[in-house]
Amino acid sequence: MTSKSTATAESAEEARRARRARPAKRARPAKRASVTDVAKLAGVSVGTVSNVLNRPEHVAAGTRERVRAAIQELAFVRNASARQLRSGEIKTIGAVVLDIANPFFTEMARGIEDRLAQDDFTLMLCSSDENPEREARYLRLFEEHGVQGVLAVPSHGSIDALISLRKRNIDVVLLDHTSPLPDLASVAVDDVGGAALATGHLLDQGHTRLAFLNGPLTLRQCVDRRDGVVQTLLSRGLDPAEALIEIPLETLNADGGDAAMRALLAWPGPRPTATFCVNDLTALGALRALRDLGVAVPGEMAVVGYDDVNFASMLATPLTSVRQPMYKMGWTAADMLLRRHGSDEPAEQIEFAPELVVRGSSVAEAG
Numbered sequence: 001m002t003s004k005s006t007a008t009a010e011s012a013e014e015a016r017r018a019r020r021a022r023p024a025k026r027a028r029p030a031k032r033a034s035v036t037d038v039a040k041l042a043g044v045s046v047g048t049v050s051n052v053l054n055r056p057e058h059v060a061a062g063t064r065e066r067v068r069a070a071i072q073e074l075a076f077v078r079n080a081s082a083r084q085l086r087s088g089e090i091k092t093i094g095a096v097v098l099d100i101a102n103p104f105f106t107e108m109a110r111g112i113e114d115r116l117a118q119d120d121f122t123l124m125l126c127s128s129d130e131n132p133e134r135e136a137r138y139l140r141l142f143e144e145h146g147v148q149g150v151l152a153v154p155s156h157g158s159i160d161a162l163i164s165l166r167k168r169n170i171d172v173v174l175l176d177h178t179s180p181l182p183d184l185a186s187v188a189v190d191d192v193g194g195a196a197l198a199t200g201h202l203l204d205q206g207h208t209r210l211a212f213l214n215g216p217l218t219l220r221q222c223v224d225r226r227d228g229v230v231q232t233l234l235s236r237g238l239d240p241a242e243a244l245i246e247i248p249l250e251t252l253n254a255d256g257g258d259a260a261m262r263a264l265l266a267w268p269g270p271r272p273t274a275t276f277c278v279n280d281l282t283a284l285g286a287l288r289a290l291r292d293l294g295v296a297v298p299g300e301m302a303v304v305g306y307d308d309v310n311f312a313s314m315l316a317t318p319l320t321s322v323r324q325p326m327y328k329m330g331w332t333a334a335d336m337l338l339r340r341h342g343s344d345e346p347a348e349q350i351e352f353a354p355e356l357v358v359r360g361s362s363v364a365e366a367g
Contacts, residue, residue: 005050007125008025011326014016023180030189033076035076036048037076038041038067038070039070040246041361042066042069043066043142045252052064062320063279064123071285072365092121092124092146092147093116093121093122093123093124093149093151093261094124094127094134094141094142094145094151095112095123095124095151095175096125096128096135096139096142096150096151096155097109097125097126097127097152097176098127098129098219098252099130099253102281103280104324105308107152107310107326107327108175108329108330109125109330111327111328111334112151112328112331112333115330115334115335116338119338120337126138128153128155130155132156134155135155135161139161139165140267144173148171148341149172149173149337149341150162150165150170150171150173151173151175151178151333152174152177153174153175154174154177155219156219156327162174163181171337171340172184173185173186174186174188175187176189176221176329177221178203178349178351179347181355184349185336185348185349186348186349186350187329187332187333187352188329188349188350188351188352189329189354190351190352190353191220191228192225192228193353194354195224195225195227195228195232196228196231197355197356198227198322198356199229199305200230201304201356201362202274202302203232203233203236203261205302207251207272207302208243209242209244209245209270209271209272209274210229210245210275212226212244212245212247212275213276213277213278213282213283213286214226214246214248214278215249215259215278215279215282216248222278225306226246229244229276230244243329245267246260247261248304249258252278252279252281252282252283253285254285256282257282257284257286257288257289258286258288259353260286261286261289272301273302274304274362275302276286276306278306278308279306279360280305280312282305283306283319283361284319287317290303297317297361298360298361298362298364299316300361302361302362303319303320304320304361305320305322306318306321306322307326308324308355309321312359314358315361317358317360318360319361321357322354322358323355323356324352329352332350
């Protein structure tokens with residue numbers, strides 16, 4: 001064999017190897033079976049398939065079995081979106097909360113979801129991150145998707161965007177927020193009373209100089225909890241200007257609580273001996289800072305949180321906290337929204353009572 005023919009054979013062999021090495025073309029995903037496909041395979045009309053899916057009692061047994069066999073063979077799944085569009089009813093509720101990463105809102109969302117599932121509604125859940133512009137964008141998207149109602153934790157003092165939704169026939173229920181209007185439904189907790197429980201507990205333990213790690217006063221919860229602290233101090237004959245140091249939080253999470261506690265420990269003058277945190281996530285961060293800096297809890301610094309989320313009792317030093325019925329709040333708000341949809345039922349404004357749960361972060365011998 002000549003060198004030229006040898007080279008040609010080698011080139012051909014390389015080409016064959018290259019073809020074998022090439023990845024096989026990815027198979028195109030099978031087209032989703034339609035109602036028409038089912039009807040054709042079963043030898044019936046599209047209307048008969050629809051009756052089998054929605055009103056099977058109106059179809060003869062033999063026909064029903066043929067249609068169901070075709071559904072099984074084609075792995076047919078009905079298109080709920082198309083069905084809802086045809087009927088003009090989108091069974092979806094939108095909910096916007098401050099931060100779904102916060103266990104408080106996670107538990108609340110579970111309550112919403114469980115109630116909606118009972119009526120075959122789906123939930124669109126979003127976090128505003130305490131940003132009014134982000135909240136407004138989600139509300140606009142909810143409306144564009146044709147949701148039947150909206151549950152919202154307002155991220156700012158204004159609820160104008162939510163009121164505008166109601167004017168366009170979208171039901172609204174405020175979550176974790178008292179209603180300023182008699183015809184606007186809401187589900188909330190008495191946060192003034194909850195903060196009073198926390199503050200009174202610390203005063204009962206003999207603390208006379210307190211710190212309060214608080215969030216932005218654009219949030220109703222932060223305003224109400226501050227009012228509860230101040231009112232309780234005044235009722236006990238203490239001047240808030242002398243008995244209270246309020247540290248603003250940059251973020252309502254553990255990192256914010258950590259930074260605020262470090263700022264408190266660097267505060268000039270007499271150090272407070274107890275700290276009330278506006279929520280449990282910030283309390284978690286505050287406890288972390290105290291541990292890192294070698295400050296004993298509760299011996300040198302008692303700590304109380306707010307919410308009583310699931311981790312509060314599991315910490316190395318279990319956290320005293322003001323308990324909110326998170327799941328029940330979500331379930332109740334969703335139930336209220338579904339009951340009011342399409343009816344003239346008057347708006348309800350429900351306010352749950354909080355409960356103080358005492359643990360080792362504020363009382364050394366707590367159970």
